[in-house]
Amino acid sequence: MKPAVLPEVCPCGSGLRYAICCGRRHGGAEFAPTAEALMRSRYSAYVLKLDEYLLATWHASTRPAELNLADDPTKWLGLEVRQHRSTGPDQAEVEFVARYRVDGRGHRLHELSRFVREDGRWYYVDGDY
Template identity: 50%
Template structure:
C-alpha cells in the first residue's frame, strides 16, 4: 500500500510513498522506516527513532503526528507548520539513554533547512520520556 504524506490542498508538502527514501537519513524506505510510525502501525521503540520520525513528520508537514508524539504536559493546543520551511537533512550528534531499557533520554541533533530560500539549521538537545508506554517528545534546548 502506498501512502502520501501530503494532504489535499497542501501542494508545498513533499509526497512520500512507501518506496521513497526516508527523510530521516537512515538507509531505508519511508514505508520501512518513519512511515510505519506516522501511520500508527508501530510506535518508535527508542528516543532516537522517535526523533527521526518527528523530523520526517516536519518534512511531510504532518502536524497530527507531531502533536500525537508530544508529551501532554508540554504539547501546544495546535501546531501550524510554516509552508516556507523545507527541511534538507538531519544529523544525529549523540544520544543519552532512550533505549527500550530506559524511561527517559535525550537526542542531540542538527537539522538543516531552507526557509523562503535562506539556509539555516537547528541545533538542539531534545528530551524524551515514556508516557503510557510510548516515547514522546518533552522539550528541547537550542545549542550554539
C-alpha cells in the same frame, strides 16, 4: 493530513525506504522503540507537514494546542543525529542538527531534545537550542 506524494527514501536519514521506516510510525503500525527513533520520525513528520503525528508524539505537559504546518515555508534539507543517551529508566536525550531553508536562506537547528516514555510510548518533551 497526508502529503500528496510520499518519499521513496525516508527523510530521517536512515537510508531506508520511507514505507518501512518512519512511514510505519506515521501510519500507526508501530510506535518508536527508542527516543532516537521518535526524534527521527518527528523530523520526517516536519518534512511531510504531519501536524497530527507531531501533536500525538508531543508530551501533554508541553504540547501546543495546535500546529499549522501547511503554510510553513520551511524546506527541511537533512538531519544528523549526534548523540542519543539514556538519562533514566524512562528518559532520554537526543542531540541533533537539522538543516533547513526559509526564503532561500540556509539555517541549522542544533538541539538537545528531551524525551520521556510513558505506558511504553516515547514522547518529545522539550529541547534546548
